[in-house]
Amino acid sequence: MTPVPDVTDVVVVGSGVAGLSTALGLAATRDVVLIGAGDGSTPWAQGGVSAAYGDDDPLDHAHDTQVAGAGFCDPRNVRALVEEGPQRLAELIAHGARFDRNGDGSLSRTLEGGHSRPRIVHAGGDATGAEVHRALLTAVQRTSVHMMTGRTVGLLQSESGSVVGVLVETGAEVVRIEARAVVLATGGIGNAYLASTNPSTVRGDGIALALRAGASLVDMEFVQFHPTALHTGETAGQLPLVTEAVRGEGAVLRDVDGRRIMAGRHPRADLAPRDVVARAIEATMRRDGSDHVWLDATAVAPDVLRKRFPTVLASCARIGVDLLSEQIPVAPAEHFLCGGVRTDRNGATDVPGLYAVGEVAATGVHGANRLASNSLLEGLVFGRRVATALTLDLPAKDLGHVRELMLGDDRQPERIRTILSKYAGIRRDGAGLNAAADELDSVGTGPLATVARAVVVAATARQDSRGCHWRSDYPQADERWDRHTVVRLDQDDRPTTRQVQTDLV
Known part of the structure; x- marks a missing residue:
């Protein structure tokens, strides 16, 4: 070389x-x-x-x-x-x-x-x-x-x-x-959350580096959760993805009692946009007190599943589930x-x-x-x-x-992931976001902490719901928030919302 x-x-x-x-x-x-x-x-x-x-x-x-x-x-x-x-x-x-x-x-x-x-x-x-x-x-x-x-x-x-x-x-x-x-x-920023479909090397370093150099961030509150990560029993780390193309071939989501989750919720049902499906699954899990729902692909032809989804088949097999004949456990993940x-x-x-x-x-x-x-x-x-x-x-x-702008190290990475997952996941509210900000005050200023603070300050600032940012205390979109939230570092090197603007670029 x-x-x-x-x-x-x-x-x-x-x-x-x-x-x-x-x-x-x-x-x-x-x-x-x-x-x-x-x-x-x-x-x-x-x-x-x-x-x-x-x-x-x-x-x-x-x-x-x-x-x-x-x-x-x-x-x-x-x-x-x-x-x-x-x-x-x-x-x-x-x-x-x-x-x-x-x-x-x-x-x-x-x-x-x-x-x-x-x-x-x-x-x-x-x-x-x-x-x-x-x-x-x-x-x-x-x-x-x-x-x-x-x-x-x-x-x-x-x-x-x-x-x-x-x-x-x-x-x-x-x-x-x-x-x-x-x-x-x-x-x-996948590894800033406890459970993600991303590998551990995806941790938001670029976000932290850009902020250190004086760059602006925008729309950090919009963190998408994939509706169907395979529920392996693990609560942290990289979870196997179950592509929504499985639903594209005819699979449907069901609750613990076998009822379809997306029927009547959206014109495209199980093929609604990801934020809609993820919120529906989260609400179903919360209602039923469960840690997963079911993805039912048993009506899809076995030959189609074998040809189109060998990776998903193998992931399911590793937890003892046969995608061809059994419903598989899934839950949203960052x-x-x-x-x-x-x-x-x-x-x-x-x-x-x-x-x-x-x-x-x-x-x-x-x-x-x-x-x-x-x-x-x-x-x-x-x-x-x-x-x-x-x-x-x-x-x-x-x-x-x-001059050299260094990332530094995080002293408490697992605590940071726990805070962000608890308060800035699919469902958010002002009290939880304020608690997150308070708890993040004590974790230092490493790159993961910087990323977590950026998400929390942006989510706190946006007092409405749209896309993959959903606040239970402001559950509707509000035209007063038809603006982009901009985050920069303050004089103490902590992310803060400095301004909002109407044009992104």
């Missing part, structure tokens, strides 16, 4: 779909260092890539995205997402991605929650993320991109405020890399951050030299609740947009004194 340079054009932090797409798009024109600490959530994504083409109008995809986003999406960026998506998908296939196809050679497309028609392209049945990651990683490895493994523990910032590099922990050594631009592609670091449509933050892409970024394409299978698509589309911007206009090298 070529030694990693001390100085480079662009450092990309994160080796999931967004980071790989960005690095690949820059490889021919810029010197790039790609830093990975695990592969993020991409390999675990089951459902697929949503793409409207052929007789499926991208504007219909845009409409579904905005409906799921509860009116909080940025329409310009949504349009970029749905119109550029098919081209990015075609490029991915050209890089060797093997998606499932029908007998006539056309791409197989399925239906998921919130979509008005089947437009979800998948691979290996329910192993799409792993195939997307494999294809992108292989493509990047054929380029001159420098790749290294390590955790980015700090940023370098010039006297003028520009981000000019990173500090990477590789074992016992901390490596310093100067750069003209740094792109955060670090994923979401899944996706719809907000994040505030960016423009090309990934630039409000800190010179610092960019963000993928789940760590708030482009506005997800609004208050992400539409199913738009996350891999976002990484492909906006990774390329960031790469295009940095190909056309790379920031000038900022000379002079440089």
